[in-house]
Amino acid sequence: MVQTMAQGRNETGIAAAMGILKQQFGERFHTGASICEQHAHTTTWIVNQPPDGVVFARSTQEVSEVVRICAAHKVAVIPFGTGTSLEGHVNAPAGGISIDVSQMNAVVEVNAGDLDCRVQPGVTRMALNTHLRDQGLFFPIDPGADASIGGMAATRASGTNAVRYGTMKDNVLSLEVVMANGEVIRTASRARKSSAGYDLTRLMVGSEGTLGIITEVTLRLQGIPExxxxxxxxxxxxxxxxxxxxxxxxxxxxxxxxxxxxxxxxxxxxxxxxxxxxxxxxxxxxxxxxxxxxxxxxxxxxxxxxxxxxxxxxxxxxxxxxxxxxxxxxxxxWAMLALRPGCKAVATDVCVPISRLAEAVVATNDKASELELIAPIVGHAGDGNFHASVLLDMDNADEVARAQTFVSWLNNFAIELGGTCTGEHGIGQGKRPYLVKELGGAVDVMRAIKRALDPDDIMNPGKILPDGRTDL
CATH class of the missing domain: 3.30.70.3450 (Alpha-Beta Plaits)
Structure with missing residues (x-):
């Protein structure tokens, strides 16, 4: 398993916050080991780091209240949708409280004439498209997994349709967000264009829960093609x-x-x-x-x-x-897993300029062969994004070490080609070491934004921003 640096735990604050949450949410607040582990990262090789408790929220007001309680005691909060992310986004390295929004799953309104809708964050993309079908509309972003809309916005997801319809950043008009102090803001109106101030919608899309918790999303829709x-x-x-x-x-x-x-x-x-x-x-x-x-x-x-x-x-x-x-x-x-039964598939993604795609994929195949690894490749080729999935025996320490070498090489190679270490999976915990190489001084600007909006670092800590180590 890949280890990630643990953040400092606030034991006193966690105990105090859990006592209040238990009293306030009753049966919708859980501390059982199995539920907590289910709300941490389990889909790849990053170590599971469970929260201390899980709240099943049903409204923006409840999310706000949980955040206010945790902010008062300086306790980490980690948003959770469906848990399909691949880079440790829902892990709790500092412990704290997971806010599960799966019960916030209403389609609030559909404005067919304007080709937009408002949804709660727990709505999944398949459920949304089922709801829209009778009106001749659909939401085009398809990351493969039946992910939640809130999670897709938080990780700036894309998928197979991105070459024509863009990614989440192109299809989110506005967000309702609970900030680190519990305040609720709306980032924009339903208008298709605006010059009103900073583009907070784009700031929040892809922020991975580190700046606020998304509680409502206004989406662009498309007409179902003839x-x-x-x-x-x-x-x-x-x-x-x-x-x-x-x-x-x-x-x-x-x-x-x-x-x-x-x-x-x-x-x-x-x-x-x-x-x-x-x-x-x-x-x-x-x-x-x-x-x-x-x-x-x-x-x-x-x-x-x-x-x-x-x-x-x-x-x-x-x-x-x-x-x-x-x-x-x-x-x-699942088909790739069947190539090597009993092994784990460690999926990593990069994105390069289209003109470098052939070079990148061939070199990736060659590197896997050099390291004696099985790493099938699939890609959203239309935008230069591809995924290499290493089929790995996690009990073989030498093989795991070679896989770590491969993943590190691939991220660095993509950056050297003028690309990015992640086209759609996000940074989370797994990609943090490569962010400075890719963006340089822009990371310091990100740190400044994080400090300004979340001075106590309670919003999904340990994600996106590097901790200084570049050798993972």
Missing amino acids: AMSAASCSFPSVEAACETVMAVIQYGLPVARIELLDALVVKAVNSYSKLTLPETPLLLLEFHGSNAGVAEQAETFGSLAADFGGSGYAATTSAEERNKLWQARHDAY
Whole structure:
């Protein structure tokens, strides 16, 4: 397991806050070991650091009250949605109180004429889209997991649709946030543009709970397209697939999704999802628009792909076939685990300029081979974001050490290519050592903002900002 530096615990303050919370929230305040562990990080190799207690909040007012109690006693508060994040965001290195917002799961209003809605943070993306479907609307951000909208905003999530619809920062109009002193603020109005003061919405989106706790989100929506077409195309090499992606983007083809699967992932998906795709690098695509527009986009892509040796190109507008392909893509994590039963998949993500994508993916494959690691690669290729998932025997100390070397190399390599150590997973605990290398003096500005808004460092401490060590 990867160790992270523990923050100082405030034992006296924790005991006092827990006594008040127990009295005030009764059966919705839990201190059992199993529930606390469930509310800490468990999805990768970062050590589980549970909170001392968990409050199941049901309103903004309740979140505010919990924060006021914890602020009075200088106790850490950690927001929790569904727990699908991958970099230790919900760990409690200083102990403290986890605020679970899963019961705050109402769609407050849908303004179909304005293409926006207001939701509580515990609403999941799938539940939201089910609610919107009858009105001909959908929310396009799809990180794969059925994450909560609040968590997606806090980590600046993106996913398979980002190449056309952007990421969470592009689709959040306004937020209601509980600040470190318990005060509730709204960051903006529903207007589509504004020049009124600092852009606090963008500040809070991606702040990972370190500046405040999101209690309501106003989202941009999209109309469900008249037609959708999914396609797959195989390539002789990763370089050829990535060169095709670059050509698609430069051509201006408005693809909704363009996903890269390396040969090892295709092999895993074939076995797991009972498909018969050629076991070579693969691009999965989706086109949105009118019937004529979708057909034209699919035809244009086929011509571009052929120039780079693409083969077996097939497009379909059948909902059943589309869903089968994309379900297989979303099941890739479980498919990869089946390649090495009993092992853990340590997923890490980076993002590079599109022109460097082929170089980055090939070098990553080569580095994994050099270190004798199995590390299949999938990527949101349309925006240069890819994920390497190391299949790891956690009981093999030498293998874990090689994996740590690999992950560190990958983060640094992406930065050297003009990219970032995380395209969508966020910094959390796991990526903190690379932030200074990537952003330099901007990290000091972040520290100043954190000190100004949270002087006692109670809001999700130990996340994002480095502690000075760069050798993890």
